[in-house]
Amino acid sequence: MTLAAAKRALRKHAAALLGAVPRASLDEQAEAVCRAVQRLPEYAAARNVSIYLSMPAGELDTWALCRTALEGGKRLYVPRFSTLSAGAHASEQHQFTTDMQMLRVHDVHELHHGLTANKWGIAEPPPLRAGAAREDRTSFAHAALLTGGEGLDLIVVPGMLFDTHGGRLGHGKGYYDRYIERAQAFARARNARVPYIVAVALREQVRDERVPTGDTDVPLDALVTADHTWVFSRR
Numbered sequence: 001m002t003l004a005a006a007k008r009a010l011r012k013h014a015a016a017l018l019g020a021v022p023r024a025s026l027d028e029q030a031e032a033v034c035r036a037v038q039r040l041p042e043y044a045a046a047r048n049v050s051i052y053l054s055m056p057a058g059e060l061d062t063w064a065l066c067r068t069a070l071e072g073g074k075r076l077y078v079p080r081f082s083t084l085s086a087g088a089h090a091s092e093q094h095q096f097t098t099d100m101q102m103l104r105v106h107d108v109h110e111l112h113h114g115l116t117a118n119k120w121g122i123a124e125p126p127p128l129r130a131g132a133a134r135e136d137r138t139s140f141a142h143a144a145l146l147t148g149g150e151g152l153d154l155i156v157v158p159g160m161l162f163d164t165h166g167g168r169l170g171h172g173k174g175y176y177d178r179y180i181e182r183a184q185a186f187a188r189a190r191n192a193r194v195p196y197i198v199a200v201a202l203r204e205q206v207r208d209e210r211v212p213t214g215d216t217d218v219p220l221d222a223l224v225t226a227d228h229t230w231v232f233s234r235r
Contacts, residue, residue: 065200161205
């Protein structure tokens with residue numbers, strides 16, 4: 001079986017598995033994971049963090065973690081994948097970008113009232129805020145102008161399955177692998193520390209057997225579930 005075929009088969013298996021997790025369990029695990037992430041020294045030290053916004057169902061809810069980051073004074077950046085305009089309905093446009101942007105969300109009110117859901121039901125910040133371009137941790141060539149030369153300190157990544165060796169099976173679009181590669185290159189060019197890569201997962205998403213990975217799949221620095229935190233020796 002080819003690598004691509006093995007990944008497709010595992011994604012299908014994972015989708016069925018996650019679809020069967022009860023709502024009460026999703027909520028309980030999300031609360032525990034939020035607390036566990038806050039205990040990571042790398043999270044405590046981080047100033048600029050990226051956290052993905054979870055889908056409405058079948059995924060660990062990350063909204064509480066985003067609120068916690070904002071309330072703790074961190075700069076929060078969340079992904080934008082679509083070309084959906086501000087205020088448009090998800091059914092009106094279906095274009096998605098080749099590479100995601102990582103845009104700043106400034107406060108809890110904006111988090112809950114200023115975003116637009118794309119056709120996957122994932123909330124995204126509009127590219128403009130108060131008529132000006134939103135602060136973007138994507139355009140690394142212009143990062144000195146946009147962010148004062150700072151990069152991200154920590155990135156919380158999604159996935160479908162994870163293993164206890166630091167492997168991650170994503171959703172198949174490669175958005176995060178490409179983004180992290182660029183973020184790491186940006187940091188190294190400035191002799192800065194590369195972003196710390198953390199996955200958060202439901203316990204149902206983790207297995208001891210390695211998930212299939214290729215050369216472009218970025219390994220994790222840490223994996224956090226409601227029951228356990230794995231830290232991988234990569235630094």
